[in-house]
Amino acid sequence: MEVLRIDFHTHIIPESFPDFAEKYGGERWPVLNRTCACGAAIMVGGKNFRDVTDQVWDPKKRIDDMDREGVDIQVLSPIPVTFSYWAPPEQAEAMARIQNDFIAETVNEYPDRFAGLGTVPMQDAETAIGEMDRCMNELGLHGIEIGTNVNGQNLDHPSFIEFFKKAEEWEVPLFIHPWETLGKERMPNHNFMYTIGMPSETALAAASLIWSGMMEKFPKLKICFAHGGGSFPYLIPRLDQGWHVWPHLRLTTHPPSHYAKQFYFDSLNYDPMNIRYMMERFGSDKIFMGSDYPFLLREVNPGKVLDETVDLTNEQRKAMLGGNAAAFLNLEKRKRGAAVASHSNTGGKA
Secondary structure, eight states, rough: OOOEEEEEEEEEESSSOOOOOOHHHOOSEEEHHHHHHHTTEEEEEEEEEEEGGGGGGGGHHHHHHHHHHHHHHEEEEEEEEGOOOTTTHHHHHHHHHHHHHHHHHHHHSSSSEEEEEEOOOOTTTHHHHHHHHHHHHHHHOOOOEEESSSSEETSSGGHHHHHHHHHHHHHHOOEEEEOOOOTTGGOSSSTTTIIIIHHHHHHHHHHHHHHHHHHHHSSOOOOESSSSGTTTHHHHHHHHHHHHHHHGOOOSSOHHHHHHOOEEEESSTSSSHHHHHHHHHHOOEEEOOOOOTTTTTTTTTTTTTHTOOOSSSSSHHHHIIIHHHHHHHHTTTTOOOHHHHHHHHOOOOO
């Protein structure tokens, strides 16, 4: 069976950008320090936040990996540490514009291999909406990546209503990625921030959008959660039980499970058993292949968990490996990528 394979969840950063810590002051700005010809350290506050390889900025290296691992298109998104929601809006906007321009340039240079998601300064709705407009209508990006919280405010905070209203009105796909995780002070060991904190943070973001009525208010909002939705899919029965037993807290017409079916999820949960559960709860049309390339926790090869999920129909497998992501991002509609058109007409490559 020939299938278009789109890796929805990958991260990229420019090889160089201004030292915002020196330009604006403060210790929370990420700084990229080259450590060798093929690698760098992302530094925050003088400490090593993460080591990265040149795969994270070099599109040719990425394409070599894609060809070797059977990926037709990567969807490029910023690394969450660069969101900079804590900064003054105009400074965070400057950081966002550098990344958005770089992603757009990369997509334009290799339009048949990449699609792009931008970032916006969520701490100020007007500024965020303005940069979202620029991303979609000037740069030709395919959606926006946002964090699971903004300076400790969950995504149901009233200050985000106008942003979500515009995202729904403009049909902007949103990719929600965990960052600044809850309880991180209790997770200094074992890298639990990545394996426990991030999934829990994602669950809180998804539950907040549902319980608050945000998803009822904006039923056409297109949202995909990273890492298979974290722990959220497995907490839905408990959220429903809370909705039933606490009628005085209800803000929605229906229980949480009703609105959860509006969400989309990448497939990065590593286990076919989890994929089968998500298919039964949400439907195969709500799941995209996603690997978290090029970081250590990524899935190798991208789509492995879907390839190993048995008893899928050809249509289900084709949809989850690429078709769903293409539809979610309006790739055909925006005519971005010769690979999409080629696969639409011929059935693609193996």
